[in-house]
Amino acid sequence: MNTTATSPVLASEHTMSERLPDYVLPKIPLDLLTAARGRAWVYPNRSLSFLLGGDKRVGKRFNWRRPYFTVADGVLHCVVPPGQDYTHHYAELLRAACAMTDLPAEITVERPVPGQGLAFVDHWLPRNLPAHDxxxxxxxxxxxxxxxxxxxxxxxxxxxxxxxxxxxxxxxxxxxxxxxxxxxxxxxxxxxxxxxxxxxxxxxxxxxxxxxxxxxxxxxxxxxxxxxxxxxxxxxxxxxxxxxxxxxxxxxxxxxxxxxxxxxxxxxxxxxxxxxxxxxxxxxxxxxxxxxxxxxxxxxxxxxxxxxxxxxxxxxxxxxxxxxxxxxxxxxxxxxxxxxxxx
Missing domain, CATH: 3.40.50.1580 (Nucleoside phosphorylase domain)
Structure with missing residues (x-):
């Protein structure tokens, strides 16, 4: 686990330019981030019950689960699937959101241990999938x-x-x-x-x-x-x-x-x-x-x-x-x- 002080990506530095907030901010609960004063903890969990992201999107059969956010003890908890890139991506989203809303950013990142991602996928992948070409x-x-x-x-x-x-x-x-x-x-x-x-x-x-x-x-x-x-x-x-x-x-x-x-x-x-x-x-x-x-x-x-x-x-x-x-x-x-x- 490490608390990073990496500089956030600013809109002026990103290829999305002034549209970067339109990409970042809908992915972060700003009310919870504000309540935590920019303090956040990003960490993996293998349970699907944490991958909610609000109500199931109407008409979406797939790709509707999202990382889970909650505030506990003054810290915004961001629970993601156990992927190295998942933790990195959401840590960067949180840093950028803090910069866009004038919040100080204190982002702690807990990386998944080796093999945790494969164990997660293997656990949820249905056992009765038939073999195909x-x-x-x-x-x-x-x-x-x-x-x-x-x-x-x-x-x-x-x-x-x-x-x-x-x-x-x-x-x-x-x-x-x-x-x-x-x-x-x-x-x-x-x-x-x-x-x-x-x-x-x-x-x-x-x-x-x-x-x-x-x-x-x-x-x-x-x-x-x-x-x-x-x-x-x-x-x-x-x-x-x-x-x-x-x-x-x-x-x-x-x-x-x-x-x-x-x-x-x-x-x-x-x-x-x-x-x-x-x-x-x-x-x-x-x-x-x-x-x-x-x-x-x-x-x-x-x-x-x-x-x-x-x-x-x-x-x-x-x-x-x-x-x-x-x-x-x-x-x-x-x-x-x-x-x-x-x-």
């Missing part, structure tokens, strides 16, 4: 619901939900998660799935940030076979059928993995955009877990924000009608690639 993670609800795919109904278990889709002779496990498997916890999920024998391949469908100015949010799909994880390069082979290419598809994206969106400062962007095209917290960890187990891995992601700040849409405004319409078009292209690759 491919496990699809992330943005799974709208995928493989139209012919020629045939799909089962959703099965639910605390923490997860799943259904099976068949295309030709191939079967896919579409696995949804009630909590966000942020950062290194995503790698633990891949490890658990492979170790248990639930799949012989992994595909991650999600969203990420673009480093190149011409990547217009919610119009571009990216995939690739390289990432940088904790400063080390990683490469793998793709199992996707990308021929012929679809509109807006970038298939040789150079990816870099970072622990938190708050790390994506203007200085960071200047240092990395000549060498990388896209960034997110999970892809590198998932690829590393899969390649270590000698299992194929791919990703198909929608660029949802551009770090250069040259476009209207970003992580701070994701639920508008134009964004939803564009993303549906991208998901249709992703599904087309899945049909080709599984048939």
């Amino acid at each position: 491919l496990a699809i993670l992330g943005y799974v609800e709208p995928l493989l619901t139209r012919p020629p795919a045939s799909s089962t109904d959703w099965n639910h278990h605390p923490g997860f939900g799943w259904r099976t889709a068949r295309i030709g002779r191939s079967t896919a496990l579409l696995l949804g998660c009630e909590f966000s498997f942020w950062g290194d916890l995503a790698g633990d999920l891949v490890t658990a799935l492979i170790t248990r024998g639930h799949t012989s391949g992994v595909l991650y469908v999600g969203k990420l940030g673009g480093l190149q100015p011409d990547m217009e949010p919610n119009t571009v799909i990216v995939t690739g076979t390289t990432s940088q994880v904790k400063g080390r390069p990683l490469s793998w082979k793709s199992a996707l059928d990308l021929d012929p290419a679809l509109p807006g598809l970038h298939d040789r994206a150079r990816h870099i993995t970072v622990p938190s969106v708050l790390d994506e400062t203007r200085t960071w962007l200047e240092q990395h955009r000549a060498h990388f095209d896209v960034v997110d917290p999970e892809i590198g960890h998932m690829a590393l877990a899969a390649t270590t187990a000698q299992v194929p891995f791919d990703y198909l992601h929608i660029v949802t924000d551009n770090l250069n700040g040259t476009h209207d849409h970003g992580l701070y405004a994701e639920r508008s009608t134009p964004v939803a319409t564009r993303r549906r078009r991208c998901l249709h292209h992703i599904e087309t690639i899945l049909h080709r690759s599984l048939a």
